[in-house]
Amino acid sequence: MSGDAYEDAVRIATSIKDLDGPNVNPVCHTRLYTHGRRTERSLVLLHGFTNCPQQFDALGKQFFEMLLQSAMEGFFADPIYGGNRDKVSWRMVGYPGLPATYAGKALEYRGKKIVIEPQSIADFS
Numbered sequence: 001m002s003g004d005a006y007e008d009a010v011r012i013a014t015s016i017k018d019l020d021g022p023n024v025n026p027v028c029h030t031r032l033y034t035h036g037r038r039t040e041r042s043l044v045l046l047h048g049f050t051n052c053p054q055q056f057d058a059l060g061k062q063f064f065e066m067l068l069q070s071a072m073e074g075f076f077a078d079p080i081y082g083g084n085r086d087k088v089s090w091r092m093v094g095y096p097g098l099p100a101t102y103a104g105k106a107l108e109y110r111g112k113k114i115v116i117e118p119q120s121i122a123d124f125s
Contacts, residue, residue: 006038028052080121090118098124 010032017030029052074083076090078097084090087097096102097118102109
């Protein structure tokens with residue numbers, strides 16, 4: 001073991017994949033999907049020995065699309081709806097918040113980075 005948990009996990013998964021051998025149908029080989037680097041959290045799906053991972057391809061794709069959509073909604077939504085705490089994602093991408101708030105400055109800032117405090121629905125309540 002190298003001491004790097006990510007590298008160790010990839011090495012272990014690769015050794016498990018190597019056990020599939022030539023007698024296993026290629027569509028049923030063990031699969032490793034990775035970001036190519038360590039991430040804060042991970043999702044591990046294991047399958048039994050009675051079928052192959054191909055049976056989960058459609059489910060995995062549907063799950064990822066649903067997860068991505070939900071993550072984007074939580075990340076970019078107005079904080080009043082429970083995500084985007086303290087408007088951090090808006091600050092990160094330079095979104096000013098409620099568009100009508102800064103409509104008068106749209107031409108002045110066109111093509112430039114906006115460095116103003118984003119405004120949420122809660123800021124006007």
